[in-house]
Amino acid sequence: MRFPDLADRVSAIRSRIDEAIVRGGHGQRVEMIAITKTHGVDAVRAAYEAGLRKVGENRVQEALSKMDEADVDVEWHLVGHLQRNKAKFAKRFALIHSLDTPRLADALNEAGLAEGSPLRVLVQVNVSGEESKGGFSASDLTSFAPSLAAMSGLDVVGVMTMAPYGAREDVLRATFGGAREAREALQHAGLTRACELSMGMSDDFEIAVEEGATMVRLGTILFGART
Numbered sequence: 001m002r003f004p005d006l007a008d009r010v011s012a013i014r015s016r017i018d019e020a021i022v023r024g025g026h027g028q029r030v031e032m033i034a035i036t037k038t039h040g041v042d043a044v045r046a047a048y049e050a051g052l053r054k055v056g057e058n059r060v061q062e063a064l065s066k067m068d069e070a071d072v073d074v075e076w077h078l079v080g081h082l083q084r085n086k087a088k089f090a091k092r093f094a095l096i097h098s099l100d101t102p103r104l105a106d107a108l109n110e111a112g113l114a115e116g117s118p119l120r121v122l123v124q125v126n127v128s129g130e131e132s133k134g135g136f137s138a139s140d141l142t143s144f145a146p147s148l149a150a151m152s153g154l155d156v157v158g159v160m161t162m163a164p165y166g167a168r169e170d171v172l173r174a175t176f177g178g179a180r181e182a183r184e185a186l187q188h189a190g191l192t193r194a195c196e197l198s199m200g201m202s203d204d205f206e207i208a209v210e211e212g213a214t215m216v217r218l219g220t221i222l223f224g225a226r227t
């Protein structure tokens with residue numbers, strides 16, 4: 001078995017999350033999304049055997065082939081950029097974390113309408129303004145929110161963000177706090193189901209949880225370094 005102590009890791013991380021919830025005082029529930037990108041289906045099966053039921057990938061093609069091959073009963077999340085011409089695959093995912101442009105919103109809305117059931121999405125916000133990262137700025141999101149609220153092919157359940165890699169704690173807190181405010185802006189625009197905050201990765205999940213994360217996306221800390 002390639003990931004022998006995964007169940008132990010999961011329970012140690014769970015404790016760290018629970019302690020961070022107490023420190024942060026937001027009282028939220030937090031779910032772990034196991035990010036299996038670049039690993040084989042054995043990582044997906046190991047996650048399942050360790051009791052995890054939510055698996056995330058950042059590329060559609062890689063996700064689709066693992067879904068078929070792994071053949072375990074997990075929920076699949078897409079956490080990376082989705083090209084508009086792949087919007088038709090969105091329905092294979094329980095949640096798209098990366099609605100990052102108005103044009104993608106249109107494409108996903110159309111796909112949801114065609115499907116006859118809305119697609120569950122998170123709006124990606126780029127709080128830090130890093131050019132290498134996708135997502136709406138806080139002000140763009142505020143102006144786009146009413147349009148989003150009118151898209152009945154979408155079920156907008158919250159916000160996702162990524163902090164700058166290796167950032168200092170104050171920068172991390174500002175980023176995660178900004179995502180929390182973006183979620184509030186969505187709710188004020190009438191997107192009352194926007195309750196989730198997907199933020200925090202292996203290096204910064206505890207601070208993200210302290211700042212209110214409801215979903216943490218963990219790769220390296222579960223499966224080791226990616227090759």
Ligand SMILES: *Cc1c(COP(=O)(O)O)cnc(C)c1O
Pocket residue numbers: 035037058079080162201202203217218219220221
């Ligand atoms: C790879 C990835 C993660 C997991 O990163 P780790 O640092 O390995 O935990 C989380 N979110 C997204 C969007 C990713 O692409």
